[in-house]
Amino acid sequence: MDISLLLKMAADAEPDRVGLTCDGRNWTYAELWAAATGAAAVISRSECTHVALLDTGSEAAPIALIGAALFGVPYCPLNYRLADADLAGLLARIEPALIIGDVERVQRLAPDATHKIYSRADFVALAEKEAQPEREAGEDEGIAVQLFTSGTTAAPKAAILRHSNLVSYILGTVEFGAAEPEEAALVSVPPYHIAGIAALLSSIYALRRIILLPAFDPAVWIDLAAREKATNAFVVPTMLSRIVEALGDGSDAPDFSHLKAIAYGGGRMPVELLLRALDLFPETNFTNAYGLTETSSTVALLGPDEHRAAHKSDDPVVRARLGSVGKPLPTIELEIRDEDGKVLPAGEAGEIYVRGDQVSGEYRERSALIAGGWFPTRDAGYLDEEGYLFLSGRADDVIVRGGENISPGEIEDVLLTHPCIADAAAVGIPSAEWGEAVAIVIALKGAHPGEAEIKTLIRDRLRSSRVPERILVVEALPYNEMGKLLRREVRRLLAS
Amino acid sequence: MKAGSKLKSAVDDTEVLLVKAPAAGVLACGGAPMVAERTGERGPIDPAFAETTKMGKRYTDAAGTVEVLVIKPGAGSLSLDGVALQLKDAKPLPSSD
Numbered sequence: 150m151d152i153s154l155l156l157k158m159a160a161d162a163e164p165d166r167v168g169l170t171c172d173g174r175n176w177t178y179a180e181l182w183a184a185a186t187g188a189a190a191v192i193s194r195s196e197c198t199h200v201a202l203l204d205t206g207s208e209a210a211p212i213a214l215i216g217a218a219l220f221g222v223p224y225c226p227l228n229y230r231l232a233d234a235d236l237a238g239l240l241a242r243i244e245p246a247l248i249i250g251d252v253e254r255v256q257r258l259a260p261d262a263t264h265k266i267y268s269r270a271d272f273v274a275l276a277e278k279e280a281q282p283e284r285e286a287g288e289d290e291g292i293a294v295q296l297f298t299s300g301t302t303a304a305p306k307a308a309i310l311r312h313s314n315l316v317s318y319i320l321g322t323v324e325f326g327a328a329e330p331e332e333a334a335l336v337s338v339p340p341y342h343i344a345g346i347a348a349l350l351s352s353i354y355a356l357r358r359i360i361l362l363p364a365f366d367p368a369v370w371i372d373l374a375a376r377e378k379a380t381n382a383f384v385v386p387t388m389l390s391r392i393v394e395a396l397g398d399g400s401d402a403p404d405f406s407h408l409k410a411i412a413y414g415g416g417r418m419p420v421e422l423l424l425r426a427l428d429l430f431p432e433t434n435f436t437n438a439y440g441l442t443e444t445s446s447t448v449a450l451l452g453p454d455e456h457r458a459a460h461k462s463d464d465p466v467v468r469a470r471l472g473s474v475g476k477p478l479p480t481i482e483l484e485i486r487d488e489d490g491k492v493l494p495a496g497e498a499g500e501i502y503v504r505g506d507q508v509s510g511e512y513r514e515r516s517a518l519i520a521g522g523w524f525p526t527r528d529a530g531y532l533d534e535e536g537y538l539f540l541s542g543r544a545d546d547v548i549v550r551g552g553e554n555i556s557p558g559e560i561e562d563v564l565l566t567h568p569c570i571a572d573a574a575a576v577g578i579p580s581a582e583w584g585e586a587v588a589i590v591i592a593l594k595g596a597h598p599g600e601a602e603i604k605t606l607i608r609d610r611l612r613s614s615r616v617p618e619r620i621l622v623v624e625a626l627p628y629n630e631m632g633k634l635l636r637r638e639v640r641r642l643l644a645s
Numbered sequence: 646m647k648a649g650s651k652l653k654s655a656v657d658d659t660e661v662l663l664v665k666a667p668a669a670g671v672l673a674c675g676g677a678p679m680v681a682e683r684t685g686e687r688g689p690i691d692p693a694f695a696e697t698t699k700m701g702k703r704y705t706d707a708a709g710t711v712e713v714l715v716i717k718p719g720a721g722s723l724s725l726d727g728v729a730l731q732l733k734d735a736k737p738l739p740s741s742d
Contacts, residue, residue, distance in 0.1 A: 320703075322738050351742050412739070438742060446741075447742060479736060
């Protein structure tokens with residue numbers, strides 16, 4: 150079984166239904182399938198070991214993804230926002246690759262390499278010309294996708310997802326053909342992000358039309374969502390923040406009554422932002438998805454009913470769930486463990502471990518799976534009494550002060566309740582007395598409340614060990630383009 | 646039979662993907678054992694197994710020892726050792742991507 154089967158089934162069941170809208174052109178499932186089979190022929194001739202995409206989102210992404218699967222080589226979308234030196238390093242790691250997208254840049258960065266390079270238009274035209282739509286879906290069991298992790302803490306790792314991982318994820322989370330004919334998902338995450346790949350496969354299998362937004366911009370997103378009558382959308386928190394900002398008080402907002410569902414994930418969602426979004430999109434169902442590249446996307450989710458229940462509840466435990474990532478999927482096992490690997494009870498924070506067919510936990514160089522097939526995510530978190538998962542940052546981010554483990558997230562959450570604090574990050578700094586001590590970096594949206602007031606706030610809401618020894622005010626905290634806080638940059642700010 | 650392989654009905658158009666392979670037993674469609682590749686002429690569909698298979702649906706037995714996904718529908722219906730497979734209830738999840 151390989152992922153090409155997902156598109157083949159869509160093309161067999163509804164050949165003439167539009168599966169993709171991009172740059173004003175509609176593609177039916179039959180046309181997408183035909184182009185994917187043509188892409189497989191082009192790839193097969195190239196004698197390349199990888200198919201890479203160095204481009205914004207377009208029809209070339211699903212065509213190359215499925216074409217690579219049909220021929221049996223990994224699809225490897227690259228982050229076109231990387232600096233030249235970093236990108237050159239990745240290009241060297243996938244040689245020889247068939248590369249689609251920025252021809253000039255590849256030639257400049259890898260002049261002597263044996264890559265075969267096509268512009269998007271040339272590749273798509275060739276794929277359409279060489280279509281062999283009668284062919285069967287493949288039966289490849291190898292690597293479907295290779296994604297370089299964003300490397301917020303170290304050099305990028307080449308995470309690999311096998312066909313079995315991605316097919317298990319789709320079969321476990323999506324019902325074939327579940328979408329009504331008018332349904333359409335607005336996809337604005339970049340193609341090199343796991344959410345961008347999962348969005349393509351999920352929508353194809355649900356027979357939900359994909360509206361591809363090549364590069365995210367809040368005004369274009371709002372316009373496209375309204376014009377194409379999007380019923381679903383996936384956003385990362387920074388995108389939602391910019392959409393909410395662009396909509397202002399909502400008085401000039403277009404009619405969004407068709408937008409039935411917004412899913413979000415890929416980073417920490419500030420509760421205040423979520424509450425504003427819930428107000429601006431009162432008819433829309435919100436779903437929070439938690440997942441990693443190494444787990445083929447979503448492993449836990451907080452559904453629309455749970456959002457509403459939490460939004461309306463007076464019970465602080467239920468209300469707090471707006472800040473949770475929900476419950477594990479039925480096909481996923483999830484445990485919280487301490488540093489010795491002991492499983493922790495509800496309420497105690499530790500490292501999140503997951504297990505399931507969709508979990509690869511594998512890198513080119515090695516597998517990170519441990520005994521029993523469990524994957525240590527390096528994310529820290531805890532489960533509440535009813536099994537709702539709360540994240541508290543990366544396990545590596547935990548501050549160890551005098552033997553006590555402190556999650557940056559708990560401090561950041563309290564800081565964000567202050568009306569003058571726009572954003573906050575807590576990290577550990579070296580301390581002669583404690584080993585590590587808490588330092589915070591904050592961005593303001595009002596007058597500086599004063600260090601004494603901040604320290605009192607933390608002491609009153611948490612406890613004295615959480616009180617920061619250092620407070621630094623900056624214009625804005627450092628994020629990568631997907632909205633991930635760059636903690637190593639935060640530490641650098643404090644060190645300088 | 647192993648998980649991930651494709652099987653075809655010998656007597657109708659049905660094709661399935663084996664999501665979970667049974668430890669033992671004969672998987673049949675339309676009353677005839679399913680095959681990796683069709684050969685020769687199609688036999689008749691057993692009227693006792695003619696309830697059709699539905700595109701994109703999953704079928705399983707009561708004990709959950711086997712699970713198949715229909716990737717091409719047909720006129721026959723599925724069975725394991727002569728016992729009809731049941732349509733698996735889909736637990737709808739909200740779309741998360």
